[in-house]
Amino acid sequence: MAQTLVFDVKGMTCDNCVHHVTEAAQAVPGVTSAKVDLATNTAEIQGEFQAGQVVAALQEEGYEAAVRS
Numbered sequence: 353m354a355q356t357l358v359f360d361v362k363g364m365t366c367d368n369c370v371h372h373v374t375e376a377a378q379a380v381p382g383v384t385s386a387k388v389d390l391a392t393n394t395a396e397i398q399g400e401f402q403a404g405q406v407v408a409a410l411q412e413e414g415y416e417a418a419v420r421s
Contacts, residue, residue: 354384357403359395361388362416369415376409394420 361373370388373395377386382401388394395417397406403419410417 354398354400356396356398357406358420359397359403359406359410359417360420361393361395361410363414364388364390364393366390372413373410373415376413377406380405380409 364370364373367390370390373388374386377383377388377395377397380397380401382399383397383406384399385397387396389396395406395410407417407419
């Protein structure tokens with residue numbers, strides 16, 4: 353089932369970081385859309401995916417991430 357989750361992302365400091373986070377999130381199987389916002393340090397991810405896979409993908413790129421509660 354498709355879902356939309358917002359993740360808090362720590363460690364982004366520039367547009368290049370936004371690009372890396374976006375690419376990492378979109379590489380997760382089932383992700384159909386990733387909108388990353390540097391100003392709010394969030395990533396809105398849509399698709400049929402496991403939240404843990406997104407967190408792991410962003411951690412591999414050097415960013416801390418957690419589903420916003």
